[in-house]
Amino acid sequence: EDQVTQSPEALRLQEGESSxxxxxxxxSGLRGLxxxxxxxxxxxxxxxxxxxxxEEKEKERLKATxxxxxxxxxxxxxxxxxxxxxxxxxxxxxxxxxxxxGQGTELSVKx
Amino acid sequence: EAQVTxxxxxxxxxxxxxxxxxxxxxxNHEYMxxxxxxxxxxxxxxYYSMNVEVTDKGDVPEGYKVSRKEKRNFxxxxxxxxxxxxxxxxxxxSFGRNYEQYFGPGTRLTVT
Numbered sequence: 149e150d151q152v153t154q155s156p157e158a159l160r161l162q163e164g165e166s167s168x169x170x171x172x173x174x175x176s177g178l179r180g181l182x183x184x185x186x187x188x189x190x191x192x193x194x195x196x197x198x199x200x201x202x203e204e205k206e207k208e209r210l211k212a213t214x215x216x217x218x219x220x221x222x223x224x225x226x227x228x229x230x231x232x233x234x235x236x237x238x239x240x241x242x243x244x245x246x247x248x249x250g251q252g253t254e255l256s257v258k259x
Numbered sequence: 260e261a262q263v264t265x266x267x268x269x270x271x272x273x274x275x276x277x278x279x280x281x282x283x284x285x286x287n288h289e290y291m292x293x294x295x296x297x298x299x300x301x302x303x304x305x306y307y308s309m310n311v312e313v314t315d316k317g318d319v320p321e322g323y324k325v326s327r328k329e330k331r332n333f334x335x336x337x338x339x340x341x342x343x344x345x346x347x348x349x350x351x352x353s354f355g356r357n358y359e360q361y362f363g364p365g366t367r368l369t370v371t
Contacts, residue, residue, distance in 0.1 A: 180357050191263075191349050191362030192302070199357075235302065245290060245309050245356040246317055251301035 150175045152238050154250035161226055161257050169221040169253045171236030175243075181219050183212050184235040186252070192235055195221075226257045261286045263363035265350050271369045272340060280335045280366050282350030290353045291333040292317070292360065293325065295346040302349070308333055309356060340370040 151174045161167055173181065180199050184192035196205040198214040205212045209230065211222040221234055237249040263284045272278055284291065292307040294317075304317030308327040322344055324336040333352075337344060347367050351360040 182359065189365070191351070191365055192360075194359035194361070197357075197359055237302075239356060244315055245292075245307045246315070247292065247304055247307070247356075247360075248318070249294075249302040249304075251299070 150238065150240050150243060150248050152236060152248050152250040154234075154236050154253050156253060157251070158254045159256070161223075161255070163227055163257055163259050164225050166222070166224045166226070168223070169234055169255070171219040171221070171250055172217060173219070173236075173238045174217075175238050175240035175248075177241035179239040179241050181214055182237045182239070182247075183219070183221055184237065186233045186235055188233075195234075223255070226255075228257050228259050231255055231257045261361070263350055263352055263361050265348075265363040265366050267366060268364065269367050271371065273371055274341055275339050278337050278340060278368075280337075280348060280350075280368070282333045282335065282363060283331050284333075284352040284361070285331065286352060286354075286361065287330065288352035288354055288361075289330070290355050290358070290360075291327065292351045293323070293333070293335045294349045294351065295319065295344075296349060296365075297346050305335070305348075307356075340368075342370050344368065345370050 183195040186192040196212040201216045233252045235252045293305040306325040308314045350363040353360040
C-alpha cells in the first residue's frame, strides 16, 4: 500500500535558524512528488514538483531534494512569514491519478 | 484571474438532506479533484477526474458522488450527509495528474 509520512509533525524555529522537513514515501513506482504550503484556513499553494531521485528545486529560502525513499524540504534562514503547514504528496504509476498526501509539518518561525 | 472557485464557502445542514458543493475552474485544466481535510488525518482525496466524463475514486469515496459533464465544473454531491462528513473540503485542478494542482478556497461543511 502506498504511504507518505512526514516528520516532524511540528517544528518551532527562531528566525534565521535553518532546518529540514522530511517526507518519507513508499510507493510502487514514483511518478511525482509534490510539496505544498498551506496557511491556516486557506487552500494549499504549490511549491515544487520532483520527478526522479537526485533532483533538486529551489525557491527563495526553500530547497527540495529527492531520493528513492524520501524528500527533504530545506529551509535556510527562515523568516516569520515562512510559518505555515508544509504538505508532501506523491503520485505513483500504479494508482492512476490518485494523489496521496502526508499529514504535514506545521512550521512556526519566531522573530 | 486564474482561479478555482467553490460554493458555498460555509454550510451547516442536517443529516440526510442532500447537498451539492460546486467547483469551477477557468484555466482549461483537464484534471480536477476533491479532498477533505480533517485534524490529524491530513488531506485525503475523495474523487478525481482526468477529463470530461472520466471520474475515479480516491481514498475516501464512500458517501460522495461526483460528475464531470463539462471541463470547467466538478460538483461534489452528498446524497445523504452524515455527521462524519463534517469537514473542510477542497477542490483542485491541474493541466494533468503530473502537474501542480491549484486549490480552491475551501468549503467548511457541518452536518448535525
